[in-house]
Amino acid sequence: MAILVNENTRVIVQGITGKSGILQTKSLLEYGTSVVAGVTPGKRGNSVEGVPVFDSVVQAMERCTPNAAISFVPPMFAKDAAMEAMEVGIELLVLTMEGIPKHDVLDILAYAEGRNIRVIGPGTAGVISPGKCKLGAHPSRMFIPGKVGVVSKSGALSYEVGKTLTDAGIGQSTVVALGGGPIWGMNQRDAVELFNDDPETEIIVLLGEIGGGTEIAAAEFIAKAVKKPVVSLIVGRSAPEGKSLGHAGAIIRGNKGTAASKIEALERAGVHVALSPAQVVDIIRKLG
Amino acid sequence: MAILVNENTRVIVQGITGKSGILQTKSLLEYGTSVVAGVTPGKRGNSVEGVPVFDSVVQAMERCTPNAAISFVPPMFAKDAAMEAMEVGIELLVLTMEGIPKHDVLDILAYAEGRNIRVIGPGTAGVISPGKCKLGAHPSRMFIPGKVGVVSKSGALSYEVGKTLTDAGIGQSTVVALGGGPIWGMNQRDAVELFNDDPETEIIVLLGEIGGGTEIAAAEFIAKAVKKPVVSLIVGRSAPEGKSLGHAGAIIRGNKGTAASKIEALERAGVHVALSPAQVVDIIRKLG
């Protein structure tokens, strides 16, 4: 099972003939991801690492029936490409690019909303179900199959924790990075809900950071609906107040979004709060 | 059960203080429909036939939790009112008005599409589940509770057949009129699917007319998925070719949309085709 991607995921790479597209397609294929088609307008008939290239998602859908898309389309064309994938019936969209105009992101998410289309990102490292499918930029050696589901806003933090778990011999069902932008699609609560419903996931790791309220929303959901053990690590405890640390969401406003307020909400929801990746491992070992 | 509306339907009347709104609210209440609220901007605090009036659907939702709306809002304001109902979470919308600008209808249906919002109409007589709920203009005495589900594009034709069935002592689970406009929401196929899934409906009556291809689409669905007996009456057999007879859809183009082609498709799908309401009764009697 795992969540979002698994052995049945058939991937189309949008923007496959660009520099990132080629590089990442190679990496996805090396991991064993079933990349069935690529799209770059005007490049029909070419191939990238053996993957056939089409002018449009419609053409690719007719011949290769992908069910997930990863996009490396340049920011100014990302909205159109996302709509193309969504209209054709792609149900999972991973938007890796940063710098998509905000109104375009809002439009994409408004269209996806309520249509059962999952959008991860933009500005995301993507998602990996170790041993089954990688739909993102994850360094392969940092992830091994197992029963811990990890969700993170930050991509690099998801690698860091994945690496720590893997080094400790603890495998993962799926690791999702949501993206660090000021507007993004799937959020922590959604991922926790999926992990909660996934029979293969036994422990959920929720990685959060200062700023915003999505970890609080996830904590409320956990308190209400999640029976599986949840371990959380909130980074930015030592950040200065009122300064933006890269992720636009990471600004402390009053008491809202501080590490302390999040940790408190999570603990109230019965979540095990760790202070470092190493502690995440310790807690999981105790739970197991 | 029945389809679309039943004893649990809680109705909000949009445009309740207009002439049609008042008249129809009275008629719905007399039938026993649970009309919980009405909306007319600026008329908050009034009441119509004992039904409280609000300025907005949001206000009405907070206090009266309706789950279906019937709209008598004038055509130029119909789009905004429909969006208001849809955004607030109303899942069934009956648009009675004719003359809504086409682009507005397209916008309403595009928003509803994929969001599980059912839009009946525009230009529809609505829907009735006899003895349970009336959400339309149906003359009450023409309908009695029973096990025959009726779907019709034309409102008057649905009354006519309802009346003939009722006069013959044959009751109906639900009678739906889809509306005669050039663009409309729920179609025959959708209604047949609902009837097929409704345990209370034992026989489905599909009323059609010349022009367009929606009866053919319904026939294809019936051939594939419907086990219950279906009786059909296609009107306009004697219509002259190439002339529009009121419903904009009713124009014969080549062989497309003729009564003959529809009857053939329906018979191929195993549907019992009647030539008059009286024959519908005869066939149902034989089936029963």
Next chain:
Amino acid sequence: MKLYEFQGKALFEEAGIPIPRGALVTADSRKDLFAPSAVKAQVLSGGRGKAGGVLLVSNMEEAEKAADSILSLELKGEKVSALLVEEKMDIRREYYLAVTFDGEARTPLFMVSPSGGMDIEAVADREPEKILKLPVDPLWGITDYKIRAMADFLGYEDKKEFAAFVRRIWKLFREKDAVLVEINPLVVTDKGLVALDSKIELDDDALPRQKALFETLGAEQLRITGQEGEKGGGTITYVPLEGNVGLISDGAGTGMLTLDLIRDMGGEAADFCEMGGLTSPEVMYSALEQVLEDKRIKSLLVVLIGGFNRMDEMAEGILKYFSDHKSDLPVVVRLCGTMEEEGSRMMTEAGYPVYDDLRTAVSDAVRFAAEGE
């Protein structure tokens, strides 16, 4: 409201869509006639080319002759009273491009074909693969990828120009509340794409919010061609037929059912007349005026089954008409539904029998008509 070619082209020009240089010429004022040019009849119907409504001329003498000739034509019943005179174009290819809506799919629809300049319905019949149909999400608007698909289908090279062209068409379609914007042919010249023809139909239901536009166009049609564009949107649909039973119904569905029943019972309707959903005594009155103009009628059948429609109001309209117009015509009124008691009472008191069963009503109307012959 259907627009004349010159009106559509004025909207094109305003929207930045390239059109040929041209001038309008009427019987009264030929001062703008020029040559070489294409002289084109301004009519609302199609197929004017085959009927001699478009002539290419090389000099002023030919132009004058062409104008004389076309201005004397009547095309499908329409007298030609205005001409559009346009520069001749150096045409390389002819495309078809239109945007309208697909009611059954509930969506706006673009259609393009590399087989422009021809009868597109014939292309649709014989070579459907030569027409590309692309639905458009109206809230999202036309996407680049669909525009690319259209350009690829047509084989048009300059994607940027094509994209700008299509976006302007889409904008016009939305902002003017059009139900059809059709360009046939859309021609490729050495200067790029040019809309050589224009067929635009506006949504009459949008009149209240497009008032200025409708008024301007309507006044122009009256002034220049002597007639307004066809309008839909009225509640009464009237189609004359061949028989002798005058028919009025308050819904298209029951109207068609009655038409079938009349024939099944050996009669023929003189017309199909339906009044639409929510009607009134005045509409009923007008319907009677319209239908009873036909003097072949030997019996009148009024089929009413009221939902939103009130039977007391229908009775009021019928009684008013027959009090204004004395008549010996057999009148069969089937009346039931909303306010039926009151309607029946009014009719009966005035001496008109009222039917409840449709079959009996049709049978009597057919019999009365046969007896009247």
Next chain:
Amino acid sequence: MKLYEFQGKALFEEAGIPIPRGALVTADSRKDLFAPSAVKAQVLSGGRGKAGGVLLVSNMEEAEKAADSILSLELKGEKVSALLVEEKMDIRREYYLAVTFDGEARTPLFMVSPSGGMDIEAVADREPEKILKLPVDPLWGITDYKIRAMADFLGYEDKKEFAAFVRRIWKLFREKDAVLVEINPLVVTDKGLVALDSKIELDDDALPRQKALFETLGAEQLRITGQEGEKGGGTITYVPLEGNVGLISDGAGTGMLTLDLIRDMGGEAADFCEMGGLTSPEVMYSALEQVLEDKRIKSLLVVLIGGFNRMDEMAEGILKYFSDHKSDLPVVVRLCGTMEEEGSRMMTEAGYPVYDDLRTAVSDAVRFAAEGE
């Protein structure tokens, strides 16, 4: 890009949104100064009123004095170099109106309050019920019913005027790729609604399609105020802190984690510097330039974990920097992920040790810094 008030107002005027009659005055050119008027400092930061940046004057003498006074101010670090001089308005009521977006709800958001003219964040804190927040479906646009809800909330009578005002704000917000359009106060005068202030921020990510607008505004900012508006959109985030461990990371999440670990291990970071998702040798080089300007730094900690990011490129950037800038600073590089073998090899060959474990790297960097004091 944050716009100055006068620039926002120019956009308002273009969009048909009422603003007071006004003129721009700079130190070099005061010819347009007039009185009676309100003389207002043009700065990008807020709270100028309390700091003496807005003065009401009755005559030219006062106006000159006010101009002198305000042009000598420095507000939150910004030197005032331009003034907006505006007619005094007869103010009946002051509202707050803004449209921005709510990232967590993934939707555009209108906010209105009858408590305009005040610090809106204070209102939000103390009287949240005085702010109405309405999300907007971006594809559908602002609906009439939401506009009515806003007008009702404010108690503004002229619904038509209010609706037109809000629709223009929405159009501006969308068409100019704004991330914020804020009017505080939006005043009610005897002539209706007037935008008395303007705070607009454009989306830097939209620059490629708003090129002309950005260039015009940017050039204007340079010319008139001597400085450009703040820009985001660069990949490097740099925040100076108080400690002595220079920190660079290739992601905000790991950067914050490292910050926490440094403190947990008894150290203090000198900065927070992260390079964003997809970086390059050049970005790495710039980050080093930026961070190592700080001379308090006693050790450098570079934390890299490559996904889209390539470790060979990161190594290239680091080695290029240190070959251009010789330094004895202890350098701790944690490097793993995409192309890690190549990156490690390059670093090791150049004599820099490479770490794989974050905890060990942080621990060493903290120790080196302590030893360097």
